[in-house]
Amino acid sequence: MQPGTRYSSILPLLLLASATPALAQNATIGKNQFAFDVGMLQGGLSYARRVGPKLSIGGGLWGAWEPWNSFESSFVEPLGVELFVRVHPAREVHLEAGPSLLRYGWADDCSECTGTFTGLRAAAMVGTGIFSLGPAVRYGRITGGTSGSEMGVIWGIQARLLFAWGE
Numbered sequence: 001m002q003p004g005t006r007y008s009s010i011l012p013l014l015l016l017a018s019a020t021p022a023l024a025q026n027a028t029i030g031k032n033q034f035a036f037d038v039g040m041l042q043g044g045l046s047y048a049r050r051v052g053p054k055l056s057i058g059g060g061l062w063g064a065w066e067p068w069n070s071f072e073s074s075f076v077e078p079l080g081v082e083l084f085v086r087v088h089p090a091r092e093v094h095l096e097a098g099p100s101l102l103r104y105g106w107a108d109d110c111s112e113c114t115g116t117f118t119g120l121r122a123a124a125m126v127g128t129g130i131f132s133l134g135p136a137v138r139y140g141r142i143t144g145g146t147s148g149s150e151m152g153v154i155w156g157i158q159a160r161l162l163f164a165w166g167e
Contacts, residue, residue: 028053029088030164039136039158041065048086056086062102064156071142071152075117078104078154082121092132094125094162100138115144117154125160132160 033056037044046060063079080102087095102117119140125132138154 031166033164037158039156059083069154074106076105078102096123
């Protein structure tokens with residue numbers, strides 16, 4: 001047996017044992033949560049209420065200017081509402097999923113050129129304190145555009161300021 005191999009299996013156990021109380025402590029986020037999200041030419045405001053030790057439900061408003069997307073037709077100025085379930089396995093991690101309903105335009109010079117996006121949104125945010133960062137993806141169908149109905153994805157990276165209060 002080589003020197004040190006006897007203790008090498010104990011080291012990960014000691015690290016895990018010392019980290020577990022830190023993860024369990026403050027793992028619960030505040031009962032009321034107000035979030036302000038900002039991305040590349042996009043932003044959102046949302047409110048969520050904790051309904052369990054690691055589960056919240058909420059809704060918000062979101063808007064953007066020409067967000068990154070996979071649609072073949074133009075997709076400009078989406079604005080709409082979103083509902084979500086937020087799971088926070090640790091205070092630093094927020095995972096969200098829920099329906100998204102947006103109105104969008106497809107031409108800059110047309111006041112009647114609007115359509116609808118109906119789909120699902122998912123986001124994963126990681127950070128410390130009130131600041132977190134992560135990707136958001138919306139998958140769904142647009143209708144009313146120049147090419148009719150089309151399935152696609154809207155994506156982006158967003159920064160979040162999350163203010164939580166209450167027990």
